[in-house]
Amino acid sequence: MIQNIIDKMNEALGYELRAINMYAHYTANIKGIHRIHLSELFNAEVSESLEHSNIVRTAIVKLGGVCVTERNSDNIVHTENYTVMLEQALETEMMASKVYSELLEMVEKLDDRELYDSLENIYFSELRSVEGMRMLLD
Numbered sequence: 001m002i003q004n005i006i007d008k009m010n011e012a013l014g015y016e017l018r019a020i021n022m023y024a025h026y027t028a029n030i031k032g033i034h035r036i037h038l039s040e041l042f043n044a045e046v047s048e049s050l051e052h053s054n055i056v057r058t059a060i061v062k063l064g065g066v067c068v069t070e071r072n073s074d075n076i077v078h079t080e081n082y083t084v085m086l087e088q089a090l091e092t093e094m095m096a097s098k099v100y101s102e103l104l105e106m107v108e109k110l111d112d113r114e115l116y117d118s119l120e121n122i123y124f125s126e127l128r129s130v131e132g133m134r135m136l137l138d
């Protein structure tokens with residue numbers, strides 16, 4: 001069971017590492033009037049993903065696992081179109097939410113409230129990002 005949880009956490013970590021790259025890429029590529037707001041938003045997502053990755057990494061080590069160092073291999077779409085960026089962001093956040101909800105179901109069976117709470121906090125922040133991106137695309 002522990003190994004399955006470690007594997008799922010590594011899946012989440014891979015997605016966080018991918019999110020860091022994707023949002024940093026969009027921070028650099030966002031142009032025009034929308035740069036004012038969106039470069040800040042994307043940059044905040046870089047920081048948040050970095051924080052999440054640190055929490056997940058620490059949790060993997062705590063459970064005796066070895067952390068992945070490679071990002072999830074899903075393609076990062078290059079674009080200068082902010083709508084496409086936001087669509088990619090929404091998809092990324094939905095994927096992260098799904099992985100964390102699966103992870104929470106598994107971690108629930110362990111008797112570790114601290115671990116559960118820290119992962120639940122990440123899950124909620126992913127859900128907020130999903131809603132935030134959805135609103136921006138509305």
Ligand SMILES: [Fe+2]
Pocket residue numbers: 016019048049052096122126
């Ligand atoms: Fe995240």
